[in-house]
Amino acid sequence: MTIQWFPGHMTKARRQIQEKLKLIDVVIELLDARLPLSSRNPMIDEILQGKPRLIVLNKSDLADPSVTRQWIAFFKQEGYLAVEADAASGQGLKEIPLLAKELMKEKIEKQIAKGINPRAVRALIVGIPNVGKSTLINGLAGRKIAATGDRPGVTKGQQWIKVGSEMELLDTPGILWPKFEDQNVGYRLAVTGAIREEILNVEDIAFFAVKYLVRYYWESFAERFELAQAPRDSEDPDEIVAVMEAVGRKRGCLMSGGRVDLEKASGILLRELRAGKLGRYSLEAPY
Ligand code: GDP
Numbered sequence: 001m002t003i004q005w006f007p008g009h010m011t012k013a014r015r016q017i018q019e020k021l022k023l024i025d026v027v028i029e030l031l032d033a034r035l036p037l038s039s040r041n042p043m044i045d046e047i048l049q050g051k052p053r054l055i056v057l058n059k060s061d062l063a064d065p066s067v068t069r070q071w072i073a074f075f076k077q078e079g080y081l082a083v084e085a086d087a088a089s090g091q092g093l094k095e096i097p098l099l100a101k102e103l104m105k106e107k108i109e110k111q112i113a114k115g116i117n118p119r120a121v122r123a124l125i126v127g128i129p130n131v132g133k134s135t136l137i138n139g140l141a142g143r144k145i146a147a148t149g150d151r152p153g154v155t156k157g158q159q160w161i162k163v164g165s166e167m168e169l170l171d172t173p174g175i176l177w178p179k180f181e182d183q184n185v186g187y188r189l190a191v192t193g194a195i196r197e198e199i200l201n202v203e204d205i206a207f208f209a210v211k212y213l214v215r216y217y218w219e220s221f222a223e224r225f226e227l228a229q230a231p232r233d234s235e236d237p238d239e240i241v242a243v244m245e246a247v248g249r250k251r252g253c254l255m256s257g258g259r260v261d262l263e264k265a266s267g268i269l270l271r272e273l274r275a276g277k278l279g280r281y282s283l284e285a286p287y
Pocket of ligand 1: 088
C-alpha cells in the first residue's frame, strides 16, 4: 500500500482516528520493534487525547532481542504498558487482551463495585503503514478480516471483532503518518522497506544500513558476506563504500572493466537484510 501524505490527508487521517476514539476504551499503538521512535507518529499524544494506550513493538522476530528489551524498559519508564509481538507468527498476541483489560482495571473495578457487569474492552489499533496493523487484526481475530474500505461497493461500517470474551477490536485500524522532517527517520524506514525506494535513492539507503550494521552488527554482517576485515573507521564514508563494493563482488555485481555495480549490490543487500538473512537487528536504541 502506498499512501502519499499531504497535509490534507493528515488532517483526514487524524479526524478519522478521532471519530473512532469515541467508540473505544483503549488504543493499541503499533510500532516497529526495530525502530520504535522512527515508526512513531510525531503527533501521537495530541491525536490520542489521553486515551489509555498499550504500546506493541511488532516484528520483534526481526529485531535485536536485547535492544527490544531496552525499548520495553524505556516505554515503561515513560509510564506506558509496553509489550513485544510478532503478529505474523502470533507470538505475543495472547497477552494483548489481558493488558488492554489491565489498562481499564480501575474503571472495571468501579463498575463491579456498583453492581454493573463490565462489558468487553473496546480497542483500536493505530500505526503507520506497513507496521503490521492488518496482520495484527487478523492474528487477534484468529481469521482473515477483509478491510471493509478496500472492497468497492461495501459500506464502510465499523465492525467489532471479538477477541476472546474480554476484548472487542475495531476491524479497521487507524492509519498514521511517520515523521518526515528527520532524514534519518526516513532512512531507517526505508531500510525496513516501509518507504519505497523511488523516494530515497537505493544506494543511499544501503549506505545508511551498512554504516549502522558495520558499527553494531559487524559479526553477522561479515559472516553473511564472508568479509574478513572490519573497517577501521565506520564513520569514514570511503570505508563504508569499500564494504558495499566487497558485498557487490561477493554477489557478482560487476560491470564492464570489473567495477562494482553499486546500485545492484545495494538492492541485493537490502533484500537480504529485509528477509532476515543477516540475522536480527535493530536500527535505533533508546540509550
Ligand atoms: P499494515 O500496513 O500496518 O496493515 O501492515 P501489514 O499487516 O500489511 O504488514 C506489512 C508487512 O509486514 C506484511 O508483509 C506482513 O506479513 C509483515 N509483518 C507484519 N507483522 C509482522 C511480524 O510481526 N513479523 C514479521 N516478520 N513480519 C510481519
